[in-house]
Amino acid sequence: MALTNLLFFSLACIGLFISSFWLLKSLRVITKFLKLSEFITGFVLLGIGTSLPELFVGITSAIKKTPAISLGNIIGANILDLTLVIGIPILVSRGLKSGHKQITRDSYLMVLMTTLPLILMIIGKEISRIDGIILIVAFSLYIFKLYKQQKEFKKKVKSVLNRKEVALNFIIFFISLLILFKSSDFAIQYAKLLAVDFLLPPIIIGIFLLSFGTTLPELITGTRAALSKDKDLTIGNIIGTVVTNSTLILGIVALIHPIQAHALYFYSSSIFMITFAFLFATFISSGKELDWKEGTTLILMYILFLFVELNLESFNLVLSP
Numbered sequence: 001m002a003l004t005n006l007l008f009f010s011l012a013c014i015g016l017f018i019s020s021f022w023l024l025k026s027l028r029v030i031t032k033f034l035k036l037s038e039f040i041t042g043f044v045l046l047g048i049g050t051s052l053p054e055l056f057v058g059i060t061s062a063i064k065k066t067p068a069i070s071l072g073n074i075i076g077a078n079i080l081d082l083t084l085v086i087g088i089p090i091l092v093s094r095g096l097k098s099g100h101k102q103i104t105r106d107s108y109l110m111v112l113m114t115t116l117p118l119i120l121m122i123i124g125k126e127i128s129r130i131d132g133i134i135l136i137v138a139f140s141l142y143i144f145k146l147y148k149q150q151k152e153f154k155k156k157v158k159s160v161l162n163r164k165e166v167a168l169n170f171i172i173f174f175i176s177l178l179i180l181f182k183s184s185d186f187a188i189q190y191a192k193l194l195a196v197d198f199l200l201p202p203i204i205i206g207i208f209l210l211s212f213g214t215t216l217p218e219l220i221t222g223t224r225a226a227l228s229k230d231k232d233l234t235i236g237n238i239i240g241t242v243v244t245n246s247t248l249i250l251g252i253v254a255l256i257h258p259i260q261a262h263a264l265y266f267y268s269s270s271i272f273m274i275t276f277a278f279l280f281a282t283f284i285s286s287g288k289e290l291d292w293k294e295g296t297t298l299i300l301m302y303i304l305f306l307f308v309e310l311n312l313e314s315f316n317l318v319l320s321p
Contacts (some may be wrong), residue, residue: 002197008160009190015136015183016053020217023176024049027170037216037263040260050237052177053214054183058249061191062256068278069191070253071127071261072206073214074245075269078114079207080215081236081245082276083302086238089222090295106146106239107281113138113243114277118270125260132254187213201262207269207309242277268312272305 027049058070081221090096116138120131127135191205218241222234253259279301283294 002194005190005193005197008084009187009194009209010181012186012190013210015179015304016187016213017058017216019176019179019183020050020053020214021220022172022215023180024220026173026176029166029169030173041230048240048244048248050218050241051249052180053184053217054245055252056180057187057210057214058253059256060181060184060188063252064188064192065257066188066192066202067253067259068202068259068261069188069195069206069210071250071259071266072203072208072269073205073210074250075266075273076207076211077218078242078245078273078303079269079276079305080211080240081218081241082273082280082304083298085215085218085222086234086280087295087298087302088219089227089234090290090298091292092223094292096290103235103239103283104285107235107284109130109142110239110243111274111277111281113142113246114274117246118267118274121266121270127246127250127259129255129258132251133293135247137251140181141278142243142247152165168293183301201265203261203265203269207265208306238280264312265309269305269309276305 054070054074057073058067061067061070061073116135117127117131120127120134124131187210190212192202194200194209195202195205218237222237250259276298280298283290
């Protein structure tokens, strides 16, 4: 039975990936049509666009009264974004650099945004509906700040598109959204069953299984952008996705259903997430090109995270008096 549930869960994740892929492909055309700057495109549209799987998974898990799955998915997705999803494009493109001082400031604000859910959980022992409002307000303020700084990014996404092509991509976008919603429903349904089958807290299923299905779009988008030398787009995508996940997505989930989770796994994985966010921001602020050393370091950090989290219960037993 467990293998059957794992198979259907995998199929649902494939559905998430395929629908997200086409959604992002259509979004890329739409953003070119709007002629926004590369960084704004990366944050507002691609950052939010690549977070749509997390959003749909989050809404579905909250409706089904298992928001801990969404919490785990968001933490796991952020950790993947800050390690593998940026590390692999760095290695593939043989280096990545963005020396814009505003991106450096935004990367440190990203660290602050990833810390906010942890603070709220420590204060109230859960992420409540009020906390959800706080997170959404934080996201809104950040978007407003980004809108005001748009003038600093002169480079526009260049393209010549006709109305027929733009209309077609709007249709593809909405069809992809529908498929994404249904795939999210199946993913949560079988994630709950897997948690029961393997006697695991729901947050673990989100961190280690569901997050891979929802972050593949970011990996593809980031790698393609890096290979095409769209450096601002690559980094803007990572910052935008992490901020959106940590504030807007978690805020919406908490508004639907307050979030509680296994304390040990939540606090340990949150500390890893914040640490990786700070490490990423430090790399960006150096002003130097991110080469194979930084890329390899980020990938190795994810391997370390896997090792620690998968052995966390054993460590806890050893450390307990």
